[in-house]
Amino acid sequence: MYSAAAAAAASPPRRDFISVTLSPEEAVGAGGYNNSKAWRRRSCWRKWKQLSRLQRSVILFLFAFLAVCGVISYTSMGEPWKSLTNKSLDDQRTETEIPGLKLANPAVLPAPQKADANLGDYPELSPQKLQKLPHVRRGPSNLQIKPPRRDVKLKTRHGTSRVVEELNQADKEEKTEKSVISWRGAVIEPDQSTEPPSSKIKESEKPSSVEDVDQKEPVPINERQMAVIEAFRHAWKGYKDFAWGHDELKPLSKSYSEWFGLGLTLIDALDTMWILGLKEEFEEARKWVSNDLVFDKNVDVNLFESTIRILGGLLSTYHLSGDSLFLEKAKEIGNRLMPAFKTPSKIPYSDVNIGRGTAHPPRWTSDSTVAEVTSIQLEFRELSRLTGDEKFQKAVDEVMKHVHTLSGKNDGLVPMFINTNSGQFTHLGIYTLGARADSYYEYLLKQWIQGGKKENELLEDYVRAIEGVKKHLLKRSQPNKLTFVGELAHGHFSAKMDHLVCFLPGTLALGAHNGLTADHMKLAEALIETCYQMYAQVETGLSPEIVHFNLHAQKGHKDVEIKPADRHNLLRPETVESLFYMYRFTGDKKYQDWGWEILQNFNKYTRVPTGGYTSINNVQNPSNPEPRDKMESFFLGETLKYMFLLFSDDIDLINLDKYVFNTEAHPLPIWAPA
Numbered sequence: 001m002y003s004a005a006a007a008a009a010a011s012p013p014r015r016d017f018i019s020v021t022l023s024p025e026e027a028v029g030a031g032g033y034n035n036s037k038a039w040r041r042r043s044c045w046r047k048w049k050q051l052s053r054l055q056r057s058v059i060l061f062l063f064a065f066l067a068v069c070g071v072i073s074y075t076s077m078g079e080p081w082k083s084l085t086n087k088s089l090d091d092q093r094t095e096t097e098i099p100g101l102k103l104a105n106p107a108v109l110p111a112p113q114k115a116d117a118n119l120g121d122y123p124e125l126s127p128q129k130l131q132k133l134p135h136v137r138r139g140p141s142n143l144q145i146k147p148p149r150r151d152v153k154l155k156t157r158h159g160t161s162r163v164v165e166e167l168n169q170a171d172k173e174e175k176t177e178k179s180v181i182s183w184r185g186a187v188i189e190p191d192q193s194t195e196p197p198s199s200k201i202k203e204s205e206k207p208s209s210v211e212d213v214d215q216k217e218p219v220p221i222n223e224r225q226m227a228v229i230e231a232f233r234h235a236w237k238g239y240k241d242f243a244w245g246h247d248e249l250k251p252l253s254k255s256y257s258e259w260f261g262l263g264l265t266l267i268d269a270l271d272t273m274w275i276l277g278l279k280e281e282f283e284e285a286r287k288w289v290s291n292d293l294v295f296d297k298n299v300d301v302n303l304f305e306s307t308i309r310i311l312g313g314l315l316s317t318y319h320l321s322g323d324s325l326f327l328e329k330a331k332e333i334g335n336r337l338m339p340a341f342k343t344p345s346k347i348p349y350s351d352v353n354i355g356r357g358t359a360h361p362p363r364w365t366s367d368s369t370v371a372e373v374t375s376i377q378l379e380f381r382e383l384s385r386l387t388g389d390e391k392f393q394k395a396v397d398e399v400m401k402h403v404h405t406l407s408g409k410n411d412g413l414v415p416m417f418i419n420t421n422s423g424q425f426t427h428l429g430i431y432t433l434g435a436r437a438d439s440y441y442e443y444l445l446k447q448w449i450q451g452g453k454k455e456n457e458l459l460e461d462y463v464r465a466i467e468g469v470k471k472h473l474l475k476r477s478q479p480n481k482l483t484f485v486g487e488l489a490h491g492h493f494s495a496k497m498d499h500l501v502c503f504l505p506g507t508l509a510l511g512a513h514n515g516l517t518a519d520h521m522k523l524a525e526a527l528i529e530t531c532y533q534m535y536a537q538v539e540t541g542l543s544p545e546i547v548h549f550n551l552h553a554q555k556g557h558k559d560v561e562i563k564p565a566d567r568h569n570l571l572r573p574e575t576v577e578s579l580f581y582m583y584r585f586t587g588d589k590k591y592q593d594w595g596w597e598i599l600q601n602f603n604k605y606t607r608v609p610t611g612g613y614t615s616i617n618n619v620q621n622p623s624n625p626e627p628r629d630k631m632e633s634f635f636l637g638e639t640l641k642y643m644f645l646l647f648s649d650d651i652d653l654i655n656l657d658k659y660v661f662n663t664e665a666h667p668l669p670i671w672a673p674a
Contacts, residue, residue, distance in 0.1 A: 303337055308662055400447070446661075571634070
């Protein structure tokens with residue numbers, strides 16, 4: 001075996017060859033391979049023609065399918081890429097910091113512009129804002145809540161939303177040096193503040209509010225809301241037939257009463273008609289405002305009442321409708337009320353002659369009530385924001401800063417009177433959350449919310465006052481242990497509670513919704529039960545103006561006692577107002593049911609067949625409630641408005657993260673935080 005292998009290794013290796021012969025034509029002829037583009041095309045075409053018809057059809061179909069998929073992928077990737085850009089900007093948003101408090105709900109409107117601001121019809125929008133155009137939801141029925149613009153006539157249409165079509169030029173956007181963040185359709189500018197706006201701003205032409213960009217189907221109006229609309233139309237019929245253009249209806253005598261001679265009921269009801277979707281009635285009232293509302297008349301008006309009803313009503317209607325007529329009227333009445341602030345202490349007088357431009361205190365005293373001078377701020381501040389004239393906000397802010405520093409408070413509770421000469425509290429030692437002090441506490445919280453939750457002095461005063469209420473004014477009744485808010489007079493507790501105090505549950509709930517402690521909501525739940533019982537324990541199911549609670553159990557006695565002088569009902573809104581807040585924040589249907597009971601009792605005991613509703617003198621006598629022949633303007637401006645909102649399940653119908661109600665139920669927009 002070895003020798004054979006060695007022999008094989010020694011022999012030379014065998015070589016194999018393959019011989020290929022090419023003809024000249026095939027090598028270099030017209031059909032030969034020469035690596036040219038033309039030859040390659042002919043070769044591919046030859047191969048394509050060799051395929052069967054079915055094979056060619058399948059290949060063509062695959063190419064077409066891939067092309068269509070490519071187009072669809074390109075278009076679908078655009079929006080997610082844009083939204084990703086917006087999301088990264090949203091994540092940069094910083095929380096408003098308040099000691100010991102985390103705020104979950106951002107404000108939604110730009111704060112007043114600084115002196116160098118230049119406003120057009122709309123604020124300049126950043127490229128990020130162009131990704132998500134704000135839309136504005138309508139009010140119920142066929143009216144829209146629109147952002148205000150100048151010189152816009154009233155327009156209404158069916159639909160759930162509309163898109164703002166006019167945007168500023170892109171080159172203007174590039175010039176904006178500020179860091180603008182789009183948050184839920186709102187513009188948040190980090191260097192803005194709630195300082196009074198510059199007088200250089202001639203007009204506010206900015207949208208008052210912007211809604212969430214996600215469009216939603218409208219929430220249909222339900223039967224209870226329809227009942228409110230019917231009640232409003234019945235009340236409006238009486239006013240139109242017997243008191244048109246006058247302050248208040250006297251439905252029994254089919255006449256009217258005058259207070260200021262400025263059509264209080266009509267102006268108070270404007271935004272209610274808008275929210276209820278009463279287009280015809282609204283346009284009719286607008287025509288009266290345009291042609292017949294005249295402020296140049298020799299008449300004394302109360303600063304507080306004319307501010308919350310007239311100025312507040314006009315501003316609110318401007319924001320909801322976008323009609324500049326209402327802003328022009330608001331500016332006029334605002335200017336005519338300014339003489340009230342010409343006092344030695346800057347604490348305003350109670351009365352103003354809007355024709356002569358003079359102001360004075362009541363004839364019997366030089367005092368103003370604390371509630372009146374501290375419950376005009378929301379309106380005057382908003383007027384400054386809209387007009388750019390800082391004088392309005394400056395005047396009311398000085399009042400709040402002054403009251404903040406005053407002595408005479410009791411754990412945040414304030415006396416009822418303040419002197420316009422000295423600027424000091426008077427009638428010390430008397431503390432109540434009822435008449436003459438109530439809305440001071442309400443406006444502490446609401447100004448803080450309106451201004452973007454930055455003015456911490458206001459919040460501190462509010463929180464301290466609520467602690468004072470808990471310490472000095474809260475008691476429980478017998479036999480049902482209802483929690484109520486009494487009064488303190490020189491150290492002596494009184495178990496007296498005004499119906500006016502029933503604003504407090506709603507205000508507490510609003511504070512809790514905006515980040516205050518949970519015990520505020522618990523107190524709100526206890527107090528709204530009490531306010532409901534002020535109706536439920538009365539023979540007509542309607543609350544008196546004032547009740548006294550039993551502190552000691554007595555056989556045969558209810559929690560609520562009513563004195564003869566206090567048993568009238570003025571169609572007040574405070575309990576319904578708080579029911580609205582409680583339902584909006586908790587979703588508990590019992591609050592709607594309680595409101596429905598109250599509406600039915602209003603219809604049963606206060607409705608006048610020929611039109612209108614009347615206050616009554618005796619809530620304890622169902623057979624004869626003794627009608628007073630007067631329909632207060634706030635029945636249309638507040639009570640029925642809150643009823644309608646209470647029965648709605650649409651949280652965007654006056655969204656409480658976008659609007660704050662003044663003390664006459666006129667919604668004003670919340671400014672954006674810094």
